[in-house]
Amino acid sequence: MLRFTLxxxxxxxxxxxxxxxxxAAEKVNVSSPSISAAINQLEQEFGLPLFVRQHAxxxxxxxxxxxxxxxxxIVLQNAEKLxxxxxxxxxxxxxxxxxxxxxxxxxxxxxxxxxxxxxLYPTVRVKQHELDQAQIFSKLRQSEIDVAITxxxxxxxxxxxxxxxxxxxxxxxxxxxxxxxxxxxTVQDLLPHPMVLLDLPFSSEYFLSFFGAAGRKPIIAERTRxxxxxxxxxxxxxxxxxxxVRPLNDLxxxxxxxxxxxxxxxxxxxxxxxxxxxxxxxxxxxxxxxEHCKSEHQSxxxxxxxxx
Numbered sequence: 001m002l003r004f005t006l007x008x009x010x011x012x013x014x015x016x017x018x019x020x021x022x023x024a025a026e027k028v029n030v031s032s033p034s035i036s037a038a039i040n041q042l043e044q045e046f047g048l049p050l051f052v053r054q055h056a057x058x059x060x061x062x063x064x065x066x067x068x069x070x071x072x073x074i075v076l077q078n079a080e081k082l083x084x085x086x087x088x089x090x091x092x093x094x095x096x097x098x099x100x101x102x103x104x105x106x107x108x109x110x111x112x113x114x115x116x117x118x119x120l121y122p123t124v125r126v127k128q129h130e131l132d133q134a135q136i137f138s139k140l141r142q143s144e145i146d147v148a149i150t151x152x153x154x155x156x157x158x159x160x161x162x163x164x165x166x167x168x169x170x171x172x173x174x175x176x177x178x179x180x181x182x183x184x185x186t187v188q189d190l191l192p193h194p195m196v197l198l199d200l201p202f203s204s205e206y207f208l209s210f211f212g213a214a215g216r217k218p219i220i221a222e223r224t225r226x227x228x229x230x231x232x233x234x235x236x237x238x239x240x241x242x243x244x245v246r247p248l249n250d251l252x253x254x255x256x257x258x259x260x261x262x263x264x265x266x267x268x269x270x271x272x273x274x275x276x277x278x279x280x281x282x283x284x285x286x287x288x289x290x291e292h293c294k295s296e297h298q299s300x301x302x303x304x305x306x307x308x
Contacts, residue, residue, distance in 0.1 A: 004042055009072045010028060011030070046064075046068065048065075049064065050064065102131065105150070113292070132225075133151070146280065146283070151273075152273060167272055170260040171185050172242065179193070183261070195239050196223075210263070210266070
């Protein structure tokens, strides 16, 4: 008879990935003593040391621990499949769902979609992760996330993309910028002015492609990976920026006004959508989340997404 639980196996995976009981406790939101007790019980049950305790460096997996970690991940994945199978048989949407959100969307779109989905399906256990595009590709392939809200940027052929909304690009201007007041601007209008580049993998290439198509280069004065920092830099006069997500509130994080002006010319809109593995349609909870996102957009209920 088994004398360990799936929860203890989850704790083991968390410690193995984080290399620290304290960090693992934060990740799975339980106390450190609970993690320690689970690891000790697993070592007794398996009759193997899973970790080398190094007080200064934390915990590192033993050779046996590394092999066990591989197998435990398979066990947990199969357990999740059993939960999903039960949901399919019963007609209930249940079980865990790990959602990735592109950094641009994680603070604007994802929280409201997650909240409305959890209200519909209270037995689903949702975890969200804020990632850049390269991380999304990697974690989907490694089954560390189930689905991601992202853009159609450099999408690999082994993953499936479901478009939801078309988002045109905007030039973002501070209150004192000389282009404020125009109904639209072009790349040529922006060229003489300094730029604050939202410097995320694939996103930055997309923004810079507008200038490349015109055979020119922008004057990049500042770079940041954080959309909130970008908006504050723009509001404080460090340059304009470009983005495809326009929040409902046209203020920077420090309360200064911003102006969103449509960017015209040879600038394609981005498609916001859901990226998943090609096998995701067979998993009821993933399928339900994708359909929920489509329904929310069609009904105009995606809070924080303003394309007007």
